[in-house]
Amino acid sequence: MIKNNGRSRVTVGDVAKQAGVSTATVSRVLNKTNNVSPKTVARVQKAIDELGYVLDTAAQALSSSSNRTGNIGIIMPVINNSFLSTLLEGVNQYANTCSYNLLTFATIGQASIQDGVPLPLNENNTDGLIIFADKIDDKTLTHLYQRQFPVVLLYRLPPQGLDIPSVLIENKNGTRTLIEHLIKNCGHRRIAFMAGPAGNYDSYWREQGYCEALTACDIPIDSQLMGVGAFHDWRAKEQIEEWLEKGLDIDAIFAGDDTAAMAAIIALQQAGKRVPEDIAVVGFNNDIISKYFNPPLTTVHVPTEEIGRTAVKQLFHLINGEQTEALTPFNTELVVRQSCGCHLVNNPRWHPN
Amino acid sequence: MIKNNGRSRVTVGDVAKQAGVSTATVSRVLNKTNNVSPKTVARVQKAIDELGYVLDTAAQALSSSSNRTGNIGIIMPVINNSFLSTLLEGVNQYANTCSYNLLTFATIGQASIQDGVPLPLNENNTDGLIIFADKIDDKTLTHLYQRQFPVVLLYRLPPQGLDIPSVLIENKNGTRTLIEHLIKNCGHRRIAFMAGPAGNYDSYWREQGYCEALTACDIPIDSQLMGVGAFHDWRAKEQIEEWLEKGLDIDAIFAGDDTAAMAAIIALQQAGKRVPEDIAVVGFNNDIISKYFNPPLTTVHVPTEEIGRTAVKQLFHLINGEQTEALTPFNTELVVRQSCGCHLVNNPRWHPN
DNA sequence: TGATAAAATGTAATCGATTACATTCTTGCT
DNA sequence: AGCAAGAATGTAATCGATTACATTTTATCA
Numbered sequence: 001m002i003k004n005n006g007r008s009r010v011t012v013g014d015v016a017k018q019a020g021v022s023t024a025t026v027s028r029v030l031n032k033t034n035n036v037s038p039k040t041v042a043r044v045q046k047a048i049d050e051l052g053y054v055l056d057t058a059a060q061a062l063s064s065s066s067n068r069t070g071n072i073g074i075i076m077p078v079i080n081n082s083f084l085s086t087l088l089e090g091v092n093q094y095a096n097t098c099s100y101n102l103l104t105f106a107t108i109g110q111a112s113i114q115d116g117v118p119l120p121l122n123e124n125n126t127d128g129l130i131i132f133a134d135k136i137d138d139k140t141l142t143h144l145y146q147r148q149f150p151v152v153l154l155y156r157l158p159p160q161g162l163d164i165p166s167v168l169i170e171n172k173n174g175t176r177t178l179i180e181h182l183i184k185n186c187g188h189r190r191i192a193f194m195a196g197p198a199g200n201y202d203s204y205w206r207e208q209g210y211c212e213a214l215t216a217c218d219i220p221i222d223s224q225l226m227g228v229g230a231f232h233d234w235r236a237k238e239q240i241e242e243w244l245e246k247g248l249d250i251d252a253i254f255a256g257d258d259t260a261a262m263a264a265i266i267a268l269q270q271a272g273k274r275v276p277e278d279i280a281v282v283g284f285n286n287d288i289i290s291k292y293f294n295p296p297l298t299t300v301h302v303p304t305e306e307i308g309r310t311a312v313k314q315l316f317h318l319i320n321g322e323q324t325e326a327l328t329p330f331n332t333e334l335v336v337r338q339s340c341g342c343h344l345v346n347n348p349r350w351h352p353n
Numbered sequence: 354m355i356k357n358n359g360r361s362r363v364t365v366g367d368v369a370k371q372a373g374v375s376t377a378t379v380s381r382v383l384n385k386t387n388n389v390s391p392k393t394v395a396r397v398q399k400a401i402d403e404l405g406y407v408l409d410t411a412a413q414a415l416s417s418s419s420n421r422t423g424n425i426g427i428i429m430p431v432i433n434n435s436f437l438s439t440l441l442e443g444v445n446q447y448a449n450t451c452s453y454n455l456l457t458f459a460t461i462g463q464a465s466i467q468d469g470v471p472l473p474l475n476e477n478n479t480d481g482l483i484i485f486a487d488k489i490d491d492k493t494l495t496h497l498y499q500r501q502f503p504v505v506l507l508y509r510l511p512p513q514g515l516d517i518p519s520v521l522i523e524n525k526n527g528t529r530t531l532i533e534h535l536i537k538n539c540g541h542r543r544i545a546f547m548a549g550p551a552g553n554y555d556s557y558w559r560e561q562g563y564c565e566a567l568t569a570c571d572i573p574i575d576s577q578l579m580g581v582g583a584f585h586d587w588r589a590k591e592q593i594e595e596w597l598e599k600g601l602d603i604d605a606i607f608a609g610d611d612t613a614a615m616a617a618i619i620a621l622q623q624a625g626k627r628v629p630e631d632i633a634v635v636g637f638n639n640d641i642i643s644k645y646f647n648p649p650l651t652t653v654h655v656p657t658e659e660i661g662r663t664a665v666k667q668l669f670h671l672i673n674g675e676q677t678e679a680l681t682p683f684n685t686e687l688v689v690r691q692s693c694g695c696h697l698v699n700n701p702r703w704h705p706n
Numbered sequence: 707t708g709a710t711a712a713a714a715t716g717t718a719a720t721c722g723a724t725t726a727c728a729t730t731c732t733t734g735c736t
Numbered sequence: 737a738g739c740a741a742g743a744a745t746g747t748a749a750t751c752g753a754t755t756a757c758a759t760t761t762t763a764t765c766a
Contacts, residue, residue, distance in 0.1 A: 009476075010500075011722055022746045027724055035743055052500050057477040059722035061411035062751050069410075071456065071478060080442035080641070080658075082435075089433035092459050101473055103424065104455050106445050120454055125410075125424065262645060288433070292615055294647025305433075364752055375716045380754055388713055412752035415721045 010053045019047035030055060072315060073103040073121035074130040081259060082287035083304060084132075087154070090308025091130060098316060100127075107135045122149070128315045130154055134200060150318035152311050156201045165324045167311045171202050171284075174300040174332030175209025176216075178282060179254060181298070181334060183217045186342040188251035188280055191219075194229030194239055194264070196256050203231075203256060206284065210254060224248060229256045233263035240267035250279060252340070258283035258290045258299055265293070265339065276341030286335050298340035301333045363406045372400035383408060425668060426456040426474035427483040435640040436612065436657060437485075440507070443661025444483060451669060453480075460488045476502055481668045483507055487553060503671035505664050509554045518677045520664045524555050524637075527653040527685030528562025529569075531635055532607060534651075534687060536570045539695040541604035541633060544572075547582030547592055547617070549609050556584075556609060559637065563607060577601060582613035589613035593620035603632060605693070611636035611643045611652055618646070618692065629694030639688050651693035654686045 012026045019026070021040060028036050029044040036044075047053075057070070072095055076084055088104065095102045105121050119140065121129055128150030131141070138159035144151050145162045158164035182188045193210045196203025207226075214221055227243065229236035236255060240263075243250060255261035261283030265275045275281050275295060283290065286301035307330055317324045336342065365379045372379065374393060381389045382397040389397075400406075414422075425448055429437055441457070448455045458474050472493065474482055481503030484494070491512035497504050498515045511517035535541045546563045549556025560579075567574055580596065582589035589608060593616075596603060608614035614636030618628045628634050628648060636643065639654035660683055670677045689695065 009722090012724095013722080023723075024725075024747080025745060028745085031724085033725095035745085037744065040744080052496050054476055054500065056415070056722055058411045058414035059751090060724080062409070062415050062753090063722075063724040064751085069478070073454075078442065079432075079445055080438045082642075085433045085438035085441075088438075088457075089431065089459070092432055092457055093461075096458065096473070099473070101426075101478060102457050104441075104445055104457050106442070106449065108446075120423075120449075120452070125422070125454065266645060289435070289642050289645075292619060292642075292647070293645060294649075362752090365754090366752080376753075377717080377755075378715060381715085384754085388715085390714065393714080409752055412721090413754075415723090416752075416754040417721085 009056070010051045011056075012053075014051055015044065015047045015053050018051055019044045069125060069127050070099070071101045071103050071126045072128050072130065072312065072319075073105065073126040074132065075105045075107060075119070075121060075136060076132045077135070078106050078108045079104065082289050083257065083259065083285050086288060086304045087132065087308045090305035091312050092308075093305075094309040094312040098312075100312075107133050119144075128152070128319045130311050130315060132156075134197060150315055152315045152318065154307070154311050163326055165314045165318065165326060165328070167307055167314060167328045167330070169202070169302050169307065169330045170332050171205035172209040172212070174302075174334070175206040175254070175284070176213045177334045178284070178298075178300050179210050179213035180217065181336065181342070182252050182254070182280065182282065182340055183213065183219065185336075186252070186276075186280060186340050186344075188341075189219055190222075190225065190249050190251040192225040192227065192243065192248075192250050192253045194227050194236060194253065194256045194260055196229070196231045200231070206254075206256060225250065229260035229264065231257045231260055233259055236260035236263040237267040240264050240271075244268075244271050252276075252280035252282070255281055255283050258285045258287040258297060261297055261299070261339070262290075262293055265295075276339050276344065280339060280341040282340050284332075291337060293339075295339045296337035298337045298342075299335050301335045303330055306330070362409070363404045364409075365406075367404055368397065368400045368406050371404060372397045421480050422478055423452070424454045424456050424479045425481050425483065425665065425672075426458065426479035427485065428458045428460060428472070428474060428489060429485045430488070431459050431461045432457065434612065435642050436610070436638050439641060439657045440485065440661045443658035444665050445661075446658075447662040447665040451665075453665075460486050472497075476500070481505070481672045483664050483668055485509070487550060503668055505668045505671065507660070507664050516679055518667045518671065518679055518681070520660055520667060520681045520683070522555070522655050522660070522683045523685050524558035525562040525565070527655075527687070528559040528607070528637070529566045530687045531637070531651075531653050532563050532566035533570065534689065534695070535605050535607070535633065535635065535693055536566065536572065538689075539605070539629075539633060539693050539697075541694075542572055543575075543578065543602050543604040545578040545580065545596065545601075545603050545606045547580050547589060547606065547609045547613055549582070549584045553584070559607075559609060578603065582609045582617065584610045584613055586612055586616035589616040590620040593617050593624075597621075597624050605629075605633035605635070608634055608636050611638045611640040611650060614650055614652070614692070615643075615646055618648075629692050629697065633692060633694040635693050644690060646692075648692045649690035651690045651695075652688050654688045656683055659683070 012023045016023045016026045021044060025040060026044055029041050074091055079085055079088060092102045103121055103126055130152050132154035141159055145164060151164050153164055153166040155168060157166055179191060182191055195207060211221055227239040229239050253264055255264045261281050265281050268275055268279060273279055283297050283299040286299045290297035290299055310328055314324050365376045369376045369379045374397060378389060378393060379397055382394050427444055432438055432441060445455045456474055456479055483505050485507035494512055498517060504517050506517055506519040508521060510519055535544055548560060564574055580592040582592055606617055608617045614634050618634050621628055621632060626632055636650050636652040639652045643650035643652050663681055667677050
């Protein structure tokens, strides 16, 4: 905001002078309050246009004692990621629809967002916060909660005892369906799993689903087949290379999410393996690009954009002092494409999507 | 920020009274300015704690002459797009590095950001703005400029006469190289072009490059081969369908950008055409996913993330009253993969990347 | 010790919009 | 024409923190 930069900024006073009215009248026009004659409105409007007047929200907030920033914030690991940018789109969209702006903060590259360090997004610049980030620790969340600052969690649960609303997805059954598809429809038995980042909520439940499916099909769980992809391309690539080096016997890989699945496929292809002919790979999330990938990814669909919108909706409830849902879970759905290999055995269940 | 919640709010005045000092001293303690004795600091701190004082940022913003928000804003069409989210990543990254937060506004879904309607991002919530959006018209830009509000344009030029810094890419030569590759190395002659949105700067120069290349190779320009993809998947798909319906003789398509190229390829594949065997398709931008696409895309590389960082850098110069570059052009570079089909004819120039 | 510089603190104006209250102008009606 | 009633507009206090400037206190050193 340029203010002391040569000329000073245009105020209601300037507009009033230009229009030949009082500041009160200008304010009335600005706020569309009653009892201003059409002629005056026009004159004031003209002055506003001529001078390029912009309302100072700080002054407005101060004098009217409503004191909202008109912003909400989101904290997430990165932006440039098919899954997260879809989430961001939903959040931004709904925020804008409600005349709020969105402040984005990516934790990547940030040394640490641990307890001591204050968040760059807080009551000073936002009316509430959506947090999708494991990096934000429980102590920080507790502090926000104690200050009664509106917060909604995405893809994670609140610390013990704090009733911060969470928006989550159903991981376990989705994964179980996916793995059972690999077993029953595609004929795989040696199925590897790439876990997400340590302590990750979604990863935990996907692992549960994975184990349940294997157990239900009488396939023993082999710890050698359980690696880490960290929902991250680099790490997924490393994991693939480790497995290849060990020369493990693997039919299929559940990569944890689509990002890791795509990276895994590329790593396998670079090592001369064909997917799904030599080895199948499936993901989770149904990223927008997954259907365009080579081969098109079999995955679990998650209504990511809607989840973003829902989180904002919850946040607005919180901001407006309305009732909120402690937990909003979203269902997931198997999407069968080609990377699982079921079409190779002429399986009638295969359908492009 | 909860304020009028029953009891009235605690002000610096209350703290001052409680601590037995003046408001100026409280303010000094709050802002860690020089020359407050440790004893006084302690006393004020105690009063702050006892009263549960919370600083009112509105009042602070109003009275403080520095009056910076600590935010910069970006206006763009959408977020959930491989190219734009990469740009956003670069912008956010550099902003955070400089202790700024990023406010994002997507114009999609917005009825119109024409002259009358004030931008949701302005001097009230940001210290400067990066604009990547054709929807923001010249009049709005002129207003911002007149108010001396820091603005940097991305991928577009300022209106006549306004020296707003622009960060751009080299389109014409990049496109010419791309098209000449299609002609000379891949053996195509009937090459179609899908333009970007109407009036788009990049599209204009890519079209120039396209025409130059054809002319240089003695290929007549056929207006039947010039359609519109609008840098958009839906529109690209439609254009392909139109062309297919007309039964035009086409060797290759330059889709305008990678988003349109990928959509075009999918549309062609759905119509039973093989890419690049039956028809070649090339794009522009080298989106992160382009190399993973099926087939891997021949395209023109653009350092998108760095462009984002550069735009922020220019904006900071503007904010700090330093010298800026009127124009920062970025060079582009041909990336040959498989969608152009040159490897099919055993061309030694083909190399994976 | 006294003079003086430096540190600490206080006073009061200020930022820009809102709004209670006061004043002026219209309008309709007898 | 005269007079309410209500519409339109104006005046000035107010929100809470900052800061230029003034004043008091403390420290330093010849």
